[in-house]
Amino acid sequence: MAEWEAVIGLETHIQLSTESKIFCRCRADSWGQPPNTNICPVCCGLPGVLPVLNRGVVEKAVRLAAAVHATIAETSYFARKNYFYPDLPKGYQISQYDEPLARGGYFDLPLPGGATRRLTIQKLHLEEDAGKTKLAGGQRYVDMNRCGVPLVEMVTGPDLRSADEAAQYLIRLRQLLRWLETSEANMERAQLRCDANVSIRPAGAIHLNPKTEIKNVNSIEAVRDAIAKEIQRQVREVESGGQVEAWTLEWDEDAGMLRKMRAKETEGDYRYFREPDLLPIRLDEAWRTRLLATMPELPLERRARFVREYQLPEYDAEILTEERSLSEYFEAAARAYSGEAKRVSNWMMNDVLRLVREHPQQAGQPQTAALAGLTPAHLAEILTLVDSATVTLATGKALLEKVIATGTPPRAIVEREGLAQISGAGALEDICRQAIAENPEQATQYRAGKTTLLQWFVGQVMKKSRGKANPQETAHILEKLLVG
């Protein structure tokens, strides 16, 4: 294998998260709906109907194009891709062809070890999805719910060099799509689909060999597996004196293997021509400016800035920028907090993220939705309460969930529930005395030399004080009382 290099390009289909379909008013997403319940004469291609372009589709696609540094066409056109299939109700797919929305961008893919691979983005174009067909009991069933779902097709150059890189690209692409609210990008729901073009060549060569195309892979793991298997197959083929033929392969998820598709299903002259039912997309300066003015900072830029501006370790910055709402949450909390940002980061990575993951999430919702009442300012306030020793660390952590549930400011909860830290000789000493009195056996053992029991006694005091006792002071008092 060492003498071979894999050359991989990915063609992704991205379902845009608009309210309605690309050319009619049906809802764009019909995941889980019974077949043929989210359809209308337009998406079913009845005689005489006409498509009307959803501007929201263009807007989402333009922002994605800008994020991958592509050149956005001032004028782009729709075309008809003609072919017959039962789930293609018009007998042609409305797509873009010779004049797509955008061309010529790039995507910087961070690789393990700190390097970056710059992938070329050849083009982005808009198109409508087709429906689904299913064979069962010798019958062919058609579901048109997906007909007219808005898609962006984004094609990379042959720039990826391994199955792992391909998987990494999809992870980073998914991050970007969710970040920009372009797509929910859930591969299992076919909101992000991927075809892979795979070839091999001697390491260091610069020519391209015949490639195979892998279709129908619907998870990142499957993309990695399918590409890895195909690279192995091509190497075996070539090393045994054979040749790689330009096949189209289909990934069989259940069997975990690739199958050659019948030639009939793949060849064809689509007889493209300009779609006469739609006007060209003209992105005038005002529209473009308005769209790009609201572009958010992108994940990798934000990651770098977090390192620079908040002195976070790369690791923290990476985790905090995995998702946009989380990064915004961090930044808002760090700004509201007067101490070091790293402390906010620690709390977020240790506690806040655990809480986020414990809360079941609705598809398409930002992660911070799980934090409900806990605003970034509240988080900063909890940290301040802990820093000033107003509450113990344990109380501080317990406050997180209380604030999530109620939205009440942490300081108000502390006052109302009397959660302020107990310290000073009086109150704390009484609790310590009680703890010793209630556990004479352990006290005797301690005095007999088993001093490790001190921490156990601290625990008892914490329990009795419901976490409010200052742990250092408690240990100090207990030590004194147990000895005496």
Add this chain to the structure above:
Amino acid sequence: MQLCDLTAHEIVERLRRGETSAEAVLDSVLARIAQVEGRAPRTAPYPPSAEEQAEDRRHVHAYISLQAERARERARSIDQARARDEALGPLAGVPLAVKDIFCVEGTPSTAASRMLEHFVAPYSATSVTRLEAAGAVVLGKVNLDEFTYGSSNESSAFQPPVGNPWDPSRVPGGSSGGSAAAVAAGEAVLSIGTDTAGSIRQPAAFCGVVGLKPTYGRVSRYGLIAFASSIDCVGPLTRDVTDSALMLGAMAGADPQDGTAASVPVPDYQAELEAGVRGMRIGLSPDYFRIQYPDAKTGELREQEIDPQVKAAVLDAAQRLAGAGAEIVENVPMPNTRYGIPAYFVVARVEAASNLHRYDGVKYGHRTARPMADLRAMYRASRGEAFGVQPKLRILMGMYVSAAQYEKHYYQRALRVRTLIRGDFEAAFDPAGLHRLDALLAATTPTTAFELGALYGDSVLMQYADLLTVPADHAGVPALSIPAGLDRGGMPIGIQFMARDFDEARLFRLGRAYEMSTAAEAWRSARPKVLGGG
């Protein structure tokens, strides 16, 4: 003169004055239909016996389906509204025949094809909805060439074919032949048609009625079963220019269901209808006094003068308009006119083949009754059984010229020719140019209506019947065909005006001026043969 022979504006006027009712108008039209229509067209094999055929050639056969009950309900509700003193729409109570290429909710919408023989549309075309909102009463769906593919109505799957009311052994023209014949024979007062190469104007000329092809995008195409989407125009067929203006006013304008319907404001076409033509510059072009076509065997370009009687009618119209104060500009070159048909042949067929893809037997329309194990075999059998010869020819040619290896030679070149033809009009209408025309005046057709069967089967020659109408379709400019007398055989002659984009108001002024200048002519009171004339 029956109620059904009145124009729309006369009917609305009488209705407003309470002199008649919508129901009485409807009854009059239905009586006329019973009188002249003949047996209803069917998809059964044709021709029948010689005797039956002879009988068929004495009748009009305009309607594929009549919705008399639906019409009566509408007429009654209009009469009730009038009884309550409610305001009446501009077309209140006027019987309307809809070319059966438009979807009308709840009615069979067949496109004159076996493919859609049993298709009942679940929605109405925007243009039809707007006419109904203006008060028009839809009577039924009228015949056409299958999917509008033809210029004689003979290719309809529904036979007997429509006969020309002026002589039912002749064609009514096409593809809006049922529309033109119905309006000419008093079987409807208005009809809505479509024009892709002349499909409104040519039958209007052959049947002696007024036909307007508006600017591309002036009227929504939503609900119109598509032929060549980049060219198809929806327009009125009427008895006079005033009705044409009324009807366009009711239909035109932007439509949220058609992105290609222009948002250009719709003027009040009635306001300046009789403002006259003084100072207008009207062009005549030698390229519209001859037809040029390739010889079927050698491919050499042949040239032929148009029928001298038709030419004389154009020159007479020019003289009358000059008399009314217009300036006639002769010898305006329109050099790319000759390429109109070949370019149309390519562009329209590529789009038509694609537009016919959806008829695959899967969702609606005809599906073969034979059991099929293979999907492709099912497609082939369904389409093979249900499409007539014209759709099949168009699919074959359309697929051929759009195939990857030929597309550059044919489709791309045809699109460039379209641009050249558009350039002819832009040069002629250029306010800073040599000719500075306000309108171009020409014959609508090279000849008057030909005999049934005379050209059918020669799809190349048939197409050249559209040579003078197709340039306006390519260019997208509006064109109005109006009756301009009868030939020696008593068949109507049509002339047309073409103008700048969205300048329909000027066409109406020209047409109205011509009508007024010929009001006293004997041919104005001639009646079609089926009504006892000729």
